[in-house]
Amino acid sequence: MKTSHRMLAAGLAVLTTAALTSCGSDSGPAADGTVTLSFLIDNGASTTARAKGLADAFMRANPKIKIETETRPGGTEGDNLIKTRLSTGEMSDVFWYNSGSLLQALNPAQTMVDLTGDPVLADVQKEYLPAVTQGGKVYGVPSGSMSGGGILYNRKVYDQLGLQVPRTWAEFMANNDRIKAAGITPVISTFKDTWTSQLLLLSDYYNVQAAVPAFARDYTANKAKFATTPAARAGFDHLAEVHAKGYLNDGFGSATAEQGMKLLVEGKGAHYAMTSSQIPPLVATMPQAATDVGFFGVPGADAAKNGATVWEPPGVYIAKTTEHLDAAKKFLAFIASPAGTDAISKAVQPAGPYRVNGAKLPDNAIQAAKDLQAYLDKGATASALEFVSPVKGPSLEQITVAVGSGLTPPAEGAAQYDKDVDKQAKQLGLPGW
């Protein structure tokens, strides 16, 4: 038949196209014994600066190991890229990724090197390990400093109005009244960047834990709910309250996180529920951010139980597919050592203390980091819920925007979030849901 040749040719063309996908990768040490480690990081300015500082310092100490960093997009786009690369076996040797609840979705048991009991972890503080542990096994080391989640406040405004750092929610609201009377925005909200709307609620976790110590465990096991635990629901109530009292900035619905920080640093707004990690990138352009912005934990019901919620540092992990395990472990051990944290501090101001024994805040550390250190020294900190439980509903940011804009009553918001969490737990296939 005449057509068969054409068909053959067409078929061949398709096959050739399909075979043209490149899959080159170099492996094994070079002739002079140099090993090249690939290191995948997100493309955020502060991450790239930190990673460069780390890699340079490490290569000076280990001339036989070369680190090649590659960047990926941040946010959920980056999450999905990491998942794809891990599931196809194309992951770099070492990679930088969130710790806590997001780690669960990467299926570490299948994709990452187990570091449990490894000397790599010698300097890592015990408090950090739950954030990089899954199924009883530890997979990562802390990359950089932790940050405080709570209220960033403008210290100049406080000085000017003679205010004290509040220890209870009632004191906080009293401060807000006086700030408003002085013509300054008491509470900054930036709902265009929806993720920022969750901070007031998530940073309240220290108070939840203080009131209900077993909350994280019961919540993960589907026994405790936000809607039915008054201490947990308080976060939603607070959100609604600051909106209802008219404490928010004009145009809060379409303001961005960047604008929020600017309002705060310039003293046009007094309080901003945020993590301290937002401050170091600003220091270059607004040096006063380092000294004028302080930090305190979200105040709760009881002054005697005042404390702060902390965000654990992201982790650095080794992909199971690596062919340079020894070199990769050397790099991780360096990252989680005082020398490594010094290298990071030189690149970017830390947003808080490190999770590495023997690591110190630099003398010129930002004020918010020093404030957080004070809470740590008192032993009054708790890791945020997302670092101690894999359960975190994906719609929380929309729900907190709705509650914080007065569209949804707080009780209803809490119930919506419980439903959202239920869906997530089912999708993750967690036991007991």
Added chain:
Amino acid sequence: MVTQQEAGPRTVPGPALPRPHARRNAAYPYGLYLPAAVVYLVIFLVPTAMAFYFALTRWTLFDSTFVGLDNFRDFFAEQNLRAGFANTLVYAVLTSGLKVVFGLLLGVLLTSRLRLRGFLRSVVFFPVLVSTVAVGITFSALLRPDTGLVDKTLAVVGIDGPDWLGDAGTALLSVALVDVWKGVGLATVIYIAGIMSIPRDYYQAVAVDGGGAWHRFRHVTLPLSWPATYSVIILSLIGGLRSFDLIWTMTRGGPGFTSDTIASIIYKQYQAGFFGLSTAGNVILFVVVTAVVVPLNRFLAKRQVTS
């Protein structure tokens, strides 16, 4: 009034042509179809079939577990789904309605004897060429309450403009209007083509009968540009039902859930890593679009024949 006439000669199906070399004729074109068929199969049909399967699984990219119809149940239990459906319909109907109205008016205007006709046509068509995401970002800046040009302009005439995208009452409407601004150029071009294809004789007939501009529009342009209207409605309705990029860049479904559409709800599930669930949502969207568009298509096609 002009009596209703048949719109031009109808093509009558003639007697079937004799096919002397039926065998060879059939074999030759089928062979040529093959490359296209393979591409269609590999990048369209296979993924579609896979999507229908993965909609029934809990899928993490690492592994998938068959869960039956659970994903569909979960998707229908989504708290903002009802609002999302309503928003999608409102958005689709509003944008396609406005595109018909403005497209027709601009089409009439731009086929009339204007001095700047060519220039105005490019001006109207220009937004179509710009990337939707760029349009979204630009308008987000223009509509900002404090520094945006829109509210600043309103302030000049003493109006205190709302927070267009940050206010639950105006967010969806603002996005829909931007969508119309961006899409009306395409509708106009379709209308221009439709209006240009109307034979001049009809307008001369109206002139002979003493009809004015309104009569020309009401009794010739409007009924005889029906095929164009039909295309604009179908195209913009499908576009509206699937609308995503503009909504996502301008409001991300917010504030809260107030401007969520089905597509943005699906995308949020995907973002959360619930791949099976979001695929189920896509299957539902596919069914919904089909269920709306197929009957509408038939209905409009019928009207086209009778008018």
